[in-house]
Amino acid sequence: MTTLPGTPPPDPSGPEPADGPSSDEGVLGARTYDRVREPRSPGRLPLGDGRWYQLSRAYVRVQLITQGVVLLLVLAAAAVAHLLTGFFWQWIPAGVIALVTAFGLLITPRQARSFGYQLRRDDLVFRRGILWQRVVAVPYGRMQLVDITHGPLDRGFGIAQLKLVTAAAASGVTIPGLTQEAAEHLRDTLVAVAETRRTGL
Incomplete structure (x- = not known):
């Protein structure tokens, strides 16, 4: 029988509970943040009990590089348009995009710390968000597809994105910024x- 991290051991005298996925803390917790950052508002969604796993630290670096490149491209395009046309109007949309991107650069580190997932006995719980918070539980038996994707920059930093697809599209979950090892381990386990839950074993 497998026991989830943070779950008390079963009572030997009682019935054995249904198995949940056994997560190797050495794989899922390697090179990640160690604590989920919660919003400061008293009305925030509580974390609850159990072991929360987080994203790879490399995820923030990838996001900063991506957004930084977007910012540079927008400014470069505005500068080229100005040189070719002599007009200044293109700096208005470029400035708006630059401000939004700069704001994204500032909040990305904190935003990444708000992501977390927990492996419980019957489902996977995923949470994200500081201002707009989301907590969703995906029952193991409802999962239809577990997909791993990663782009060239992700591969360079050793991270991947794990997508859980269920019958109801609204209950699907995408976990970004997992280490490659954690994504593969989690996919195989889930x-x-x-399969066990669907066949009733």
């Missing part, structure tokens, strides 16, 4: 447990 697929195995989902």
Whole structure:
């Protein structure tokens, strides 16, 4: 029988609970943040009990590089348009995009710390967000597809994105910024447990 991190050991005298996925803390917790950052508002969604896993620290670097490149491209395009046309109007949309991108650069580190996922006995719980918070529980037996994607920059930093697809599109979950090892380990574990739950074993 497998026991989830943060779950008390079962009572030997009582019935054995249904198995959940066994997560290797050495794989899921490697090179990640160690604590989910919660909003300061008293009305925030509580974390609850259990072990929360977080994103890879490299995820923030990838996001900063991506947004920084977008910012440079926007400014370069505005500068080229100005040189070619002599007009200044293009700096208005470029400035708006630059401000939004700069704001994204500032909040990305804190935003990344708000992501977390928890492996419970019957479902996977995913949470994200500081201003707009989301917490969703995906039952293992409802999972239809577990997909891993990563772009060239992601591969360079050793991270990947894990997508859980269910029958209801609204209950699907995408976990970005996992280490490659954690994504593969989580995919294999979730697929195995989902098959077990669907067949009723």
